[in-house]
Amino acid sequence: MKSRMWLFIGPVSVLALVGAACGGQQGSSGGGGGGDLSGTIQVDGSSTVQPFAQAAAELFQEENPNVRITVGGAGTGDGFERFCRGETEIADASRAIEAEEQEACEKQDIETEQVPVANDGIAVVTNKQLQVDCMTTDELKKLFGPDAKATTYKDVNAKFPATPAKLFTPGEESGTFDFFTEEALETDAEQRTEGVQTSADDNQLVTGVSGTPGGIGYFGYSFFEQNRDKLNAVAIDGGEGCTPPSAETIQNGSYKPLGRQIFMYPSKKAMQRPEVAEFMRFTTENAPRIAEAAQIVPLTGEQVSEAERAVQGLSGRQ
Amino acid sequence: MSVAEAPVARAVVRGASSGARVREILFPAALLMCIAFAMLALVVLLVDVAVDGIPVLSADFLTRFPSQIFPERSGIQSALVGTLLLMAVCAVFIVPVGTATAIYLEEYADNNRWWNRLIEVNIQNLAAVPSIVYGILGLAFLVRGPLELGRVVLAGALTLGLLVLPVVIIVGREAIRAVPSSIREGSMALGATQWQTIWKQILPGALPGIATGVILALSRAIGETAPLIVVGAAAFARFNPNDLTNDPFSALPIQILAWVQDPQDEFRALAAGAILVLLFLLLLMNAGAIYLRNRFEQKW
Numbered sequence: 001m002k003s004r005m006w007l008f009i010g011p012v013s014v015l016a017l018v019g020a021a022c023g024g025q026q027g028s029s030g031g032g033g034g035g036d037l038s039g040t041i042q043v044d045g046s047s048t049v050q051p052f053a054q055a056a057a058e059l060f061q062e063e064n065p066n067v068r069i070t071v072g073g074a075g076t077g078d079g080f081e082r083f084c085r086g087e088t089e090i091a092d093a094s095r096a097i098e099a100e101e102q103e104a105c106e107k108q109d110i111e112t113e114q115v116p117v118a119n120d121g122i123a124v125v126t127n128k129q130l131q132v133d134c135m136t137t138d139e140l141k142k143l144f145g146p147d148a149k150a151t152t153y154k155d156v157n158a159k160f161p162a163t164p165a166k167l168f169t170p171g172e173e174s175g176t177f178d179f180f181t182e183e184a185l186e187t188d189a190e191q192r193t194e195g196v197q198t199s200a201d202d203n204q205l206v207t208g209v210s211g212t213p214g215g216i217g218y219f220g221y222s223f224f225e226q227n228r229d230k231l232n233a234v235a236i237d238g239g240e241g242c243t244p245p246s247a248e249t250i251q252n253g254s255y256k257p258l259g260r261q262i263f264m265y266p267s268k269k270a271m272q273r274p275e276v277a278e279f280m281r282f283t284t285e286n287a288p289r290i291a292e293a294a295q296i297v298p299l300t301g302e303q304v305s306e307a308e309r310a311v312q313g314l315s316g317r318q
Numbered sequence: 319m320s321v322a323e324a325p326v327a328r329a330v331v332r333g334a335s336s337g338a339r340v341r342e343i344l345f346p347a348a349l350l351m352c353i354a355f356a357m358l359a360l361v362v363l364l365v366d367v368a369v370d371g372i373p374v375l376s377a378d379f380l381t382r383f384p385s386q387i388f389p390e391r392s393g394i395q396s397a398l399v400g401t402l403l404l405m406a407v408c409a410v411f412i413v414p415v416g417t418a419t420a421i422y423l424e425e426y427a428d429n430n431r432w433w434n435r436l437i438e439v440n441i442q443n444l445a446a447v448p449s450i451v452y453g454i455l456g457l458a459f460l461v462r463g464p465l466e467l468g469r470v471v472l473a474g475a476l477t478l479g480l481l482v483l484p485v486v487i488i489v490g491r492e493a494i495r496a497v498p499s500s501i502r503e504g505s506m507a508l509g510a511t512q513w514q515t516i517w518k519q520i521l522p523g524a525l526p527g528i529a530t531g532v533i534l535a536l537s538r539a540i541g542e543t544a545p546l547i548v549v550g551a552a553a554f555a556r557f558n559p560n561d562l563t564n565d566p567f568s569a570l571p572i573q574i575l576a577w578v579q580d581p582q583d584e585f586r587a588l589a590a591g592a593i594l595v596l597l598f599l600l601l602l603m604n605a606g607a608i609y610l611r612n613r614f615e616q617k618w
Contacts, residue, residue: 042469042552042566047579054386054554061556070552070566073576082550085462087469173579203583293387 037064039275044072045079045092048175049262052118053092055294056283063282067275077101080265084110089270090280093263094120094175111268115280115310117287119297121250121259122180123224125231127215132160134235134242137184137257143167143216144180146190153214168208168217171198180218183257184236206230221245221259222295251300261303262296268314277315284308367597371590379591383556384573389584394592397573399558400471400551401599404569405536407475407562408482412535415479416486417521417528423487424494425516445484452481453548461549469550471562474569477545482535489534493527494520498618526614533607537600543571570596 043053050073057069074082076093083091084105091097096114097105105112124140126132132153135143142148142156143165153160170177172189181187199205202223209215210230224233224245235242238256249255264283270276283290284307288298299307382393419441427434456477460467467473497520505515552568553576559565570592577589 040564040566044550044552050553050576051386051580054384057554058386058556068555068557068565070568071554072550072552073579074547074550087461087550200579201583201586 036066037275037278038066039273040068040070041090041270041276041279042070042072042088043090043092043264044070044074044082044088045090045265046076046094046175046262047073048094048120048179049092049117049264051294052262052290052296053090053264056117056279056286056290059286059290059293060279060282064275064278067279069279080104083112083265083267084108086110086267086269089267089276091265093265094179094260096263097265109269111314112265113268113310113314115264115266115284115307115314116261116299116303117264117283117307118262118291118294118299119247119250119259119303120179120262121221121245121255121297122176122184122218123221123245124216124218124234124236124258125209125224126234127209127213128230128232129213130161130163130216130232132216132234133232134237136237137186137239140184140236141186144169144191144196145185146187146192148192151195163214166208166212166215167192167196168205168212168215169196169198170202170205170219171200174200176218176220179260180258183260220295221247221250221297247297250297251303266311266314268316271311271314272316277311280311280315281308284311364597367590367593369590370587371592371594374587374591375594380595384554384576384588385556386554389582389588392585392588394570394573394595396555396558397568397570397592398595400555400567400569401540401571401596403471403559403562403567404475404478405540407471408479408539409532409536411476411479412483412486413532416483416490416532416535419483419487420490420494420528421516421521424491425512425520441484441487445488448544449481449542450544450548452477453545455480456545456549467563469552469566470564471559471567474546474549474551474567475562477549478539478542481542481545482539485535485538486528486531489531490524490528493524493531496527496618497523501618523616523618526610526616530607530611533603533610537603537607540599540603541571541596543575546572547575570599 041057043057050071053071057071061067061069071092072079073092076091076095079088079091079093080097080101081104082088084101084107086108091112093114097112124135130153135156139156142150144167150156150165152162152164154162156165169180169191177191178189181189181191185191197208199208202219205217205219206223206227209217210227216234224231225247233245235244236255236258237243238258240254240256243249243255245255245258250259253259253261264280266276266280271280284304287304287307291298379393380398381395382391383395384397385392423434423438423441427437429435456473459465460473460476461469465473467476501519501523502515505519506512510518546569550566551572552566553572555566555568559567574589574592574596577585577592580586
């Protein structure tokens with residue numbers, strides 16, 4: 001009878017040993033690194049910034065293997081909530097901090113400053129054959145909006161051809177979807193559902209739009225750049241004239257409303273720790289290189305210096 | 319008279335039997351269709367995952383850390399270690415608490431008292447509470463609030479533990495109930511105290527059943543994603559947690575989710591690979607449960 005006790009103790013201790021062994025192994029292998037910084041940095045927030053933050057963490061850890069960085073993608077709002085409770089050192093955000101969030105932070109004595117890290121833009125793309133060069137946000141709403149009824153481009157604007165419109169877009173789970181529905185359609189994550197093909201795979205969207213006469217869709221600007229030969233980009237008129245998407249128009253803010261900056265908000269208190277200060281310094285200094293690795297639009301030289309100033313201000317080296 | 323009536327009666331029987339025969343065939347056919355449909359969906363899913371995932375599986379995949387920049391050099395070490403630690407701590411928590419509760423409810427609790435019935439009804443209900451609710455509970459009471467553990471393995475494991483505790487208790491009670499009362503009465507008749515009876519007779523007899531329950535509970539916990547997201551498991555960590563109470567951690571379901579959301583094909587293949595690893599762990603645990611049941615089950 002006594003041997004039966006091993007039914008419990010056996011599996012549990014095996015699990016524990018395996019876990020401990022793996023944990024221990026990492027500890028020893030981590031010790032041989034070059035940098036002498038150490039510590040844990042937790043980053044959480046926008047899923048749009050997530051690939052950038054992960055690439056930054058990865059490059060930084062190559063030089064500083066003892067600094068342990070985690071990155072989460074809870075969303076900008078939840079990211080700030082955790083940040084303002086002091087649970088994370090850095091909040092990723094795809095928009096500026098809101099007054100309410102700022103207040104929550106101040107209540108906990110958490111000071112922060114906006115550090116731009118990259119630019120993000122959405123390209124609206126069409127089939128090469130289609131003659132639609134520029135659309136206003138109202139026209140986008142008539143085509144993509146939740147109440148949209150347009151079946152041909154002529155329904156959207158009498159000047160457009162009568163070609164039937166075939167829509168290809170990212171799914172609801174994507175940050176691009178959130179951005180597009182919020183900024184272009186001005187809805188709360190809602191777009192037309194009937195007659196729209198969604199895919200989480202941007203490659204399928206490219207195939208769909210380029211292979212269907214009358215195909216139209218949207219996705220991250222950098223992905224359009226890689227497929228420039230197969231697609232036309234539609235210039236967007238956000239009220240100040242037609243602006244085609246390009247690294248430049250996204251960087252200088254004229255590509256409205258589908259271009260934006262993305263940010264990191266480090267806490268001033270955490271920035272007094274050398275590993276956090278160094279991570280932010282590294283991230284801003286190498287922001288263009290990291291953006292390229294994460295496949296998003298990099299900061300301009302000027303924006304980099306602005307970001308560096310913000311980081312210097314926070315780290316208390318005034 | 320009986321001669322005249324006999325053919326009529328036979329005709330009635332024959333008429334009924336031809337209709338019944340059709341039904342006799344149709345009913346199992348319908349049942350079979352249902353099974354086939356369920357199995358087909360499962361097979362399609364598994365084949366799809368296997369086709370995507372098998373190419374990335376290798377020893378390196380298990381030992382490397384996730385990489386944003388080089389998907390081809392990505393691995394799941396931190397997620398796998400996080401999941402194993404979660405399961406170990408979770409087991410350490412649910413085995414004593416679950417078993418003790420089951421023993422109390424079966425051996426001590428007086429069913430005529432309203433509070434014992436209340437406890438019972440609540441445990442049944444808790445088993446059906448959506449897992450995200452446990453995640454919020456974990457966030458409010460373990461990560462923040464009174465215990466303030468932070469976003470660490472211990473908090474994650476306790477949250478998962480609370481989530482699956484009702485399963486352990488319910489299965490444990492059934493295992494204890496399966497020990498015949500003749501054993502209890504025999505033990506008592508020989509002068510053993512209730513404690514001695516439980517410890518020496520009932521627990522050993524119920525142990526295979528309880529162990530099966532624990533493993534099944536862990537197989538539910540291992541795939542849970544929602545509570546871990548709420549509790550704050552990291553989607554990206556290039557290190558393993560060194561201890562249970564200070565370090566942030568990642569876990570397999572969270573890593574899978576992060577990769578699935580990435581639009582590039584390479585990451586989707588990695589996600590499929592990680593799903594296969596998770597499925598393998600799950601099958602291993604369920605096989606363990608079946609083995610325990612068959613090997614140690616007692617016939618009274």
